[in-house]
Amino acid sequence: MTAHVLIAGAGIGGLGAALALAKIGIKVTVLEQTDVFGEVGAGVQISPNAYKVLSGWGLGDALLQTANFPEALQVRSATSDKLLGQLQLGSQAHTRYGFPFATLLRADLHTLLLNALRQEVNVDLYLHAKITDIAETKQQLGRQVTVTTELGDTFTADALIGADGLWSSVRQQMLEHSAPHATGHTAWRALLPMADVPPELQQDTVTAWLDADRHIIAYPVQQGKSLNLVDCCENTANNKKKSLQTTYSLNSLLSKTLQNVFHLAAQKKAWTRWDLFDRPPLRSSSQMANPTHPRIALLGDAAHPMLPYLAQGAAMALEDAQALALSIQQNPNDLASALQLYAQTRWQRNARVQARAARNGQIFHAKPPVSWARDAAMGMLGEKILDMPWLYGGI
Ligand SMILES: Cc1cc2nc3c(=O)[nH]c(=O)nc-3n(C[C@H](O)[C@H](O)[C@H](O)COP(=O)(O)OP(=O)(O)OC[C@H]3O[C@@H](n4cnc5c(N)ncnc54)[C@H](O)[C@@H]3O)c2cc1C
Incomplete structure (x- = not known):
């Protein structure tokens, strides 16, 4: 059965992730809170x-x-x-x-x-779909994630990628209750x-x-x-x-x-x-994919917002998207392991770029x-x- 991934947010990171996943045959549903794509x-x-x-x-x-x-x-x-x-x-x-x-x-x-x-086939894009609630459930075929939007619609899939930016509600609800700096x-x-x-x-x-x-x-x-x-x-x-x-x-x-x-x-x-x-540079892979929430991962600004002084925020979101697809390709039957691999592959490079962006500010x-x-x-x-x-x- 084709794996199905929900993506929160249709910014550069969310759309990049959707494209990378669609290209490897994953069914993708993108949920964007605004009422226009832009x-x-x-x-x-x-x-x-x-x-x-x-x-x-x-x-x-x-x-x-x-x-x-x-x-x-x-x-x-x-x-x-x-x-x-x-x-x-x-x-x-x-x-x-x-x-x-x-x-x-x-x-x-x-x-x-x-x-x-x-x-791409197998891609659904929804506007006016602000995610307000996230629930993880154990199904026969493994753990699944259900999100509810502000309008009361629900979407269930095998995994959820929080590409919902600086004020990520996926991050707040699932990983960390802290505001950006x-x-x-x-x-x-x-x-x-x-x-x-x-x-x-x-x-x-x-x-x-x-x-x-x-x-x-x-x-x-x-x-x-x-x-x-x-x-x-x-x-x-x-x-x-x-x-x-x-x-x-x-x-x-x-x-x-x-x-x-x-x-x-x-x-x-x-x-x-x-x-x-911004946020301090990532300290571990669990800040991108916490094993206690095995079907959820963060991508782009949701995971590693940074000062724009290295001009790399969108670039890192795009790299994340490609790394996510590669990790799933390597673990086609085990999304939880794929998300862990994704976070392990990405966190140090993202942390280095976050730190360098802040340092550039001091130098500039x-x-x-x-x-x-x-x-x-x-x-x-x-x-x-x-x-x-x-x-x-x-x-
Ligand atoms: C001044 C400035 C200059 C920059 N210049 C560069 C540059 O030259 N090069 C570069 O690589 N980067 C640059 N960046 C950084 C770059 O803009 C960001 O890192 C990048 O846009 C982040 O993309 P994202 O998709 O992760 O997040 P976002 O673009 O923030 O997208 C998140 C999306 O999620 C949606 N959303 C939020 N919450 C929900 C919810 N609950 N449910 C559904 N949808 C939701 C939002 O509406 C939004 O569409 C710059 C940033 C700034 C501020």
Whole structure:
């Protein structure tokens, strides 16, 4: 009999998991609480490790039609615009890792996954299906999981994957009653028409501008039609004012280029606020799949939310999804063992990425004199510091 898996959440992680499982012949039911399928936020960087996963699911051609392929990752000073370090991407990343480094509109990535899923048999997608209750039952053929939605519908399957994001109710109900950690950092995001932004920013690069307690990221999406701009601020007393964004003069220490693009974003009322939460790095596999709940596992932000300073949250969710499918393939008749294997395969890499993302925040937001040492090291070592073969090489 075909195994049947319920997936809570239709974000990038949930849809990725559904696709990976459908491709190995598992029956999948995805339950999403909202009433439309979609992604909030603007852009997403897809590093070679994540591209490899998407490509393995047959999405390579579709990515070529929608993504941007930046030539370089540049790190600059936010005040002087001086180039501090650079990592070549483009064909060099492709050669080094076998897959390119891409940037996309989140909605485009989501649509790509959804379209691929709709071509799979044995996949049911439900909107307006907020999971409110979870029960594990012992059936003749093994343990099963039943979930109830807010509307009172019930769904029973052989396993449940909690891909329900930062505020995961699967996590809260089954594994851990604790809230994510409010980091006190805020990301302000804006999507701007490329034709309107200062010419210096109309480039095929991912650029990070560093400042004390703050960094700014920009990259093209929609095949160069739009610029994705993100201003990540620590909410120190000073930055609370800075983060209002509309006050042009408070950004007066930034370079002219940044001042101009911030002015444009304010004029267009393009900024949206996103307060950032994380959790400490995973400490064991049982935080992804607890053996006391043998038919339940967590995936993506539900398991390992992180600061976006390594641009890897979605990438790790996609890697999780692929690892989940591989683990089930290796244990086709024993889902409980498959979920344990999945968690064992994934927890250390996810923990390392969570820790590195937090550390990047400290490095990016350093104040003098630490920032002087950082800038000097970046000037001397450049690519060696910015390249991460352990990460980009993938699973
Ligand atoms: C500013 C910023 C920039 C980022 N940039 C990058 C980047 O460049 N590259 C990268 O890889 N990552 C990036 N990330 C991280 C990335 O966005 C997330 O890690 C990723 O989207 C997590 O996906 P997910 O599917 O696990 O969770 P989510 O996207 O949160 O999806 C969870 C889904 O579950 C649904 N849900 C919740 N509760 C229930 C319930 N009870 N029942 C049913 N459905 C439910 C939600 O509605 C949602 O659709 C960034 C994050 C931020 C904040």
